[in-house]
Amino acid sequence: MAVTTSFHLNFTNPLNNITTTTTPLSSSFLSWKISLPSSFTFSSPHRKPKSFITVSLMNSKPTILVAEKLGEAGIDLLKSFANVDCSYNLSPEELCTKISLCDALIVRSGTKVTREVFEFSGGRLKVVGRAGVGIDNVDVSAATEHGCLVINAPTANTIAAAEHGIALLTAMSRKWQRNKYVGVSLVGKTLAVMGFGKVGSEVARRAKGLGMHVIAHDPYASADRAQAIGVELVTFDEALSSADFISMHMPLTPATSQMFNDDTFSKMKKGVRIVNVARGGVIDEEALLRALDSGIVAQAALDVFIEEPPPNDSKLVQHESLTLTPHLGASTTEAQEGVAVEIAEAVVGALKGELAATAVNAPMVPAEVLSALAPYVALTEKLGRLAVQLVAGSSGVKSVKVTYASARAPDDLDTRLLRATVTKGLIEPISSVFVNLVNADFIAKQRGLKITEELILLDGSPENPLEFIQVHIANVESKFASAIADSGDIKIDGRVKDGKPYLTKVGSFPVDVSLEGSLILCRQVDQPGIIGKVGRILAEENVNVSFMSVGRTAPGKQAVMTIGVDEEPSGVALKKIGGIPAIEEFVLLKL
Ligand SMILES: NC(=O)c1ccc[n+]([C@@H]2O[C@H](COP(=O)([O-])OP(=O)(O)OC[C@H]3O[C@@H](n4cnc5c(N)ncnc54)[C@H](O)[C@@H]3O)[C@@H](O)[C@H]2O)c1
Numbered sequence: 001m002a003v004t005t006s007f008h009l010n011f012t013n014p015l016n017n018i019t020t021t022t023t024p025l026s027s028s029f030l031s032w033k034i035s036l037p038s039s040f041t042f043s044s045p046h047r048k049p050k051s052f053i054t055v056s057l058m059n060s061k062p063t064i065l066v067a068e069k070l071g072e073a074g075i076d077l078l079k080s081f082a083n084v085d086c087s088y089n090l091s092p093e094e095l096c097t098k099i100s101l102c103d104a105l106i107v108r109s110g111t112k113v114t115r116e117v118f119e120f121s122g123g124r125l126k127v128v129g130r131a132g133v134g135i136d137n138v139d140v141s142a143a144t145e146h147g148c149l150v151i152n153a154p155t156a157n158t159i160a161a162a163e164h165g166i167a168l169l170t171a172m173s174r175k176w177q178r179n180k181y182v183g184v185s186l187v188g189k190t191l192a193v194m195g196f197g198k199v200g201s202e203v204a205r206r207a208k209g210l211g212m213h214v215i216a217h218d219p220y221a222s223a224d225r226a227q228a229i230g231v232e233l234v235t236f237d238e239a240l241s242s243a244d245f246i247s248m249h250m251p252l253t254p255a256t257s258q259m260f261n262d263d264t265f266s267k268m269k270k271g272v273r274i275v276n277v278a279r280g281g282v283i284d285e286e287a288l289l290r291a292l293d294s295g296i297v298a299q300a301a302l303d304v305f306i307e308e309p310p311p312n313d314s315k316l317v318q319h320e321s322l323t324l325t326p327h328l329g330a331s332t333t334e335a336q337e338g339v340a341v342e343i344a345e346a347v348v349g350a351l352k353g354e355l356a357a358t359a360v361n362a363p364m365v366p367a368e369v370l371s372a373l374a375p376y377v378a379l380t381e382k383l384g385r386l387a388v389q390l391v392a393g394s395s396g397v398k399s400v401k402v403t404y405a406s407a408r409a410p411d412d413l414d415t416r417l418l419r420a421t422v423t424k425g426l427i428e429p430i431s432s433v434f435v436n437l438v439n440a441d442f443i444a445k446q447r448g449l450k451i452t453e454e455l456i457l458l459d460g461s462p463e464n465p466l467e468f469i470q471v472h473i474a475n476v477e478s479k480f481a482s483a484i485a486d487s488g489d490i491k492i493d494g495r496v497k498d499g500k501p502y503l504t505k506v507g508s509f510p511v512d513v514s515l516e517g518s519l520i521l522c523r524q525v526d527q528p529g530i531i532g533k534v535g536r537i538l539a540e541e542n543v544n545v546s547f548m549s550v551g552r553t554a555p556g557k558q559a560v561m562t563i564g565v566d567e568e569p570s571g572v573a574l575k576k577i578g579g580i581p582a583i584e585e586f587v588l589l590k591l
């Protein structure tokens, strides 16, 4: 393939396995012959990375960028499904350059997946997999806004992190210079576990085995779970004031950022010892340095830092009462193989369109619910598409109600997926945004579109998840007045029959048409011969009619004819249909 351009270009090789042969024709007019498996990027050195040009070639396999070292078993699994580009130690600019060529990105804690990364991806990046627990290095809001799923691997490194917490606890209790320092014993001492989640509770379990008295603070933890392992849940201040050792195990969030600061250190017992294998950012490091200098904190053992690796000249790092490791909590063979497989399976599943059990920014919908709802997913999207195409006037779509009629109890009906697909159907035909389960609520909110849901509980056996679904757009005009129901709003109903989506009502008119291809809706005065006339016009235009259905209020009164067509009729054909005297209005709707 040859590429010719009229300005200076600097070829970047974003996929490791690309081979290139470049043949400059002149300094300002370059052309290359490139042989490559899937796609490439080139850029001007004089422009910002935004001016990078990406060329994608036809390649059915997705591309997964693995930006940090991942266990072999995970890589093998990824390779069986996708092109895998293992490029470690990328600069932020290099990551932004590559990302528009990637469908998925896998990182550990060392890569910052910023808003810019999602912007540069140009919509191609569908999944970010975090091979570990903490997702504080991923801008999850930006991911959601761009419809990109974020998944983590939350369980496989729990034990490794807990073991490392205990290792730091015991290591800190002795010091090298035996003539100068004496260590402390753990038995009988009080350990406060701050954050009683997966790692925190495993640390608590192990510390009890060392004979420690363990208390925990976690505003969201269950007292029963704590009680089951002999741990008392206490308030934050109680934990601070009574602990000889404090071990941090909460996530880094805006609420936990620097929650250990001058104020909180001042509430601790003098001579307390601190362990942090959670995230550096939960501690104000300058305040910790002051607390170490003043002796409030006798010793600290840190695996994690605000900046990683911490600067060599950091006074905290050089402090003689500090024990430190370079974020090794998850670095065991077992944990790394575990997270690699866990994340590889989740990313491959997500790229295949399956919902991930460990999704961070999308509702988790169990596989069996998903398969039961699959035909309704198609129905809701199509109802959304049809409803929005019926809108006319200038008032704008602001409020949409989705009504689900079901014999199932509300707790047995998970409608989040259906709400997302109605939103997709409503928004995609009228905008350039891509809507999915991840960003549907965000996009709706951003557009000022309020989606409400109502469940009509039906009698009878709940064999089908839903009997019918209605999409109702309030306070708008319609380009097909018959779609306006008695309430004055656009209303269309649909149902699933034999696993396929059907339109069953338009406004107040019953219809019965399979939702495929395109639809022509006509309102006419009910009289013989109309169906034949419309059919003839379409036949003359070589448009294949897949079905026809007529719903009427009463014989001889108003009727709505629904015609399914495989090909889109020309403007001339539509004009001829509109010219049939009995036809009062008609509209073409694309599915
Ligand atoms: N050093 C490492 O290599 C390493 C390895 C694994 C996990 N981690 C980190 O350890 C932390 C815990 O991981 P996990 O798998 O146990 O997560 P988890 O979600 O299972 O547990 C976190 C707990 O913190 C609690 N919490 C939230 N806000 C809190 C607050 N303000 N005060 C007290 N508790 C609060 C939550 O309720 C939850 O129970 C995370 O920050 C994770 O990134 C580090």
Ligand SMILES: O=C(O)[C@H](O)COP(=O)(O)O
Pocket (backbone or CB within 6 Å): 108, 109, 110, 131, 132, 133, 134, 135, 157, 327, 329, 330, 331
């Ligand atoms: O949050 C985590 O899972 C740990 O901090 C491990 O991070 P790592 O994958 O960068 O070692």
